[in-house]
Amino acid sequence: MFLILQFFVLLLTFTLHENESFAQYIPPSPTMVSLVHKHTDAATPLYSVRIETFNDITQFTPQNFLIDIDAPLIWHDCISKWNKHRVSCPLYGGCISPVSCEDFQCTKVRSAYSYKNPSCSPVTNSSTLPVSGLCSCPVNVKNPLTKSCSQALLNYDDVIVNAAYNINSYKPHVRSLNAACAPSSSFKSFPSNVTGVMALSMSPYAFQAFFMNQVTKRILALCLPSGSKPSNPGVLFYGDGPYYFHPHYSNVDIRSILTYTTLLKHPHSFGYFIGVNAIVIKQRSINIPNNATTKLSTIKACTTLRTDIYNRVVRRFSKVTKQIPLAKPVTPFSLCYRTFINGTRVVPRVPDISFSLRDGKMWTVSTANSIKRITKHVSCLAFVDGGATGEHAIVIGTFQFEDNLLVFDLEKSVLGFSSSLLKKQTSCANFNLM
Structure with a gap:
């Protein structure tokens, strides 16, 4: 009788354990x-x-x-x-x-x-x-x-x-x-x-x-x-990942290096907006008006800035890169550099440009996303004058997105961004589908 009772106790324990396991199991979200x-x-x-x-x-x-x-x-x-x-x-x-x-x-x-x-x-x-x-x-x-x-x-x-x-x-x-x-x-x-x-x-x-x-x-x-x-x-x-890239990050989920900022809604657009307080170039801030909107776009090739902001950015960037020989501007850019001097290709060494966000975060734009190669001899600052009366003060374009992972989390209304993956020894082309 004792053996039978012991058997039922063991069976009940096993059954409860199995039920608990099933209750805790959540099918993977694809x-x-x-x-x-x-x-x-x-x-x-x-x-x-x-x-x-x-x-x-x-x-x-x-x-x-x-x-x-x-x-x-x-x-x-x-x-x-x-x-x-x-x-x-x-x-x-x-x-x-x-x-x-x-x-x-x-x-x-x-x-x-x-x-x-x-x-x-x-x-x-x-x-x-x-x-x-x-x-x-x-x-x-x-x-x-x-x-x-x-x-x-x-x-x-x-x-x-x-x-x-x-x-x-x-x-x-x-x-x-x-x-x-x-x-x-x-x-x-x-x-x-x-x-x-x-x-x-x-x-x-x-x-x-x-x-x-x-x-x-x-x-x-x-x-x-x-x-x-x-x-x-x-x-x-x-979906929510994980997001693995190789070679350097083959075993690391890129979500672990993301910074997040709040996504803002616009009454006349289904697009994505973020709050920018300033554009920072070598520790100097170019302030953005509080009522200015910053939009993200996959159609605009480069970031456009309202004229008053653009002029200040170009002026500041010119000052901190004055050691680099200038080239004749190439439309639509107004600040261009010589990259082939005395028969030698020269990669411009320029400071990062950072968007200082309203929640205290910083989105850093490194050289790979700020200087665009136009010809063998010329590279330009990849920001464009958006006019004095543009609907949005800032429209961040695709050149600034390249080799950056952007996560649009509509569950939490936040944007996750990695800044340049090149600095992490990987790129957007390093995701392996197979």
Whole structure:
């Protein structure tokens, strides 16, 4: 009898232990991964991700999307595909299917984003969907390069991205989303083979919003490559990491070296804003007015400063680099240096430029992100005069992002930044997807 009782006690103990283990177990939260490619065949460098979209009822094909952290809505060239399968495509099926103007989703999407593009004409329900005869759901889309507006048709779309549960495990992941089908003419000035806009803003219809609260945390991490070789891409993470880069940081999660600052909201934009108190150059601060806004952009090639701020930055930077021989300015830059003297290439030794943030943090811009090589003989300070009446006093552009890891944490409303990864003996091209 004692042995039987002892057996039941042991069984109960084992069962309770197992139940406790199961209760504490939390399934891994996957991190979506897309490779980022730099394009230099447009007027300015731009960056894209390749996402697989439905081209046929049973087939996905890759399509390149321009990264835009300000766009309210995803849109791409898909009207021909949509028309091809308009009859056989179910409303929530595995292909591109239209949204009717009578669908609640049409009103919901329009009301969420339309006021963000006040320069666009109001949309109407004048056109009808093929075959069904129902009215279509047109939405305005704005070309981020030309600023021109055009109308696109809202649809239900399916895509594939990669999902990572740990650094060595990846698998395809599919989710339905709302996007807009735009005519090919809407993509003027885009890099070749880029036929979509990947909205990564705070909008409820940004790309990551269709994964958030389902399988990933509301976090984006962007690492733009400095080179344009397809073999050395950067990386875009959807989710909370970890973020490993090699060779030097192969066993270290880059999150451990990030600094965080508060993300600010703007009443007329879904984009990302931070508070900047001053720009510091060699221990001298150039103060920024309290009401000035600082925006982040993946469309602007270099950081633009309102004229009053720009002039003070250039004046200060000129003073602390007066030992470097000057070169004739190259548009749009006004401060350039000779980098090839007496037959020898010279790398300008310049001080860091730091953004002093409102919460006491410092975002340091080192030489790799402040001095841009223009020709073999000339390099320039990569900051641009944004005019005296610009909407935003500071717009931090992509040259200052390259080889920096930026983490947009919408869970906590903070921006994480690494400053230059080159100083950590790694780069954005050193993420290993395989």
